[in-house]
Amino acid sequence: MSEDKIAFFIGLFGSVHCIGMCGPLAFAIPVAQGRGWLLLGDKLIYNLGRTFSYCLLGLLTGLIGQQLWLAGLQQWVSLFSGIFIIMAAFVRLLKLSVSRSAAVKNHLGWFNRLLSHALKHQWGHLFIGVLNGFLPCGFVYLALAGAVNTGNVISAVQYMFWFGMGTVPLMLLATISSSLISIPLRRQVNKVIPYIMLVLGVWFLLRGLNLNIPYLSPPETVTETSMCG
Structure with a gap:
């Protein structure tokens, strides 16, 4: 399976969880009366705004990752990513609580006030979607580990x-339809997600270990440069 497909399915499975987290924000965005089917367009713009933010985060992550790869640290990046994802999976499996630092809480407080201001003054679906994309989310971190x-x-x-x-x-x-995905279904999917995270984390670990297993753990490639003259 290609990396783009893996990213798509992380987003697809993660969105079941995110409906409970980000869904209320999407429902809170004011919609002009009498717009009919244009409601679909507004909600699509909101979701594209989130995706735009994810791409910006991918840009920053890619710059960091590229420097790490140029430094020959790709093996350690893969190992660290695998360990991070496996730890996150066990946090969910064991239902452990992770406390946030005062700095993070202050940041979220400022960010929540900005979101409230944007909603109150109807800054539009695109801008609110962009803001929503920067909210802390475990599945975004999971995707960034892959990126x-x-x-x-x-x-x-x-x-x-x-x-x-x-x-x-x-x-x-x-x-569009708040009753589309029931709470019991979300709970069932949420029970499966940590195991998907474990599989993904083990895959990153295997990649980093360079065990010469086709598709799972390819050997480390060494680039040889030849000098002429």
Whole structure:
């Protein structure tokens, strides 16, 4: 499976969880009366705004990842990503609480006030979608862990784009029909998600270990440069 497909499915499965987290924000965006089917266009613009933010995060992550790869640290990046994802999976499986630092809470407080101001003054679906894309989210971090392993900026942006596209179908349908995905179904999917994270984390670990296993753990490639003259 290609990395873009993996990113898409991370977004697709993650969006079931995100409906409970980001859905209320999407429902809170004012919609002009009498717009009829244009409601679909407004909600699509909101979701594209989120995807745009994910691409910007992919750009920043890609710049970091590219420097790490140029420094020959791709093996360690893959190993660290795998460990990070596996730890996050066990946090969900064991239902552990992760406390946030005062700095993070202050940042979120400022960000929430900005979102409230944007909603109150009807800044539009696109801008609110862009803001929503920067909200802290475990699945965004999971996607960024994959993006940093792509090794270059363009691939990282593409990875986050497909992650964003994966979140669009269910988020779009849920904002049109709030009863589309029931709470019991979301709970069942949420139980499966940590195991998907474990599989993904183990895959990153295997990639980093260079065990010469086709498709799972390819050997480390060494670039040889020849000098002429």
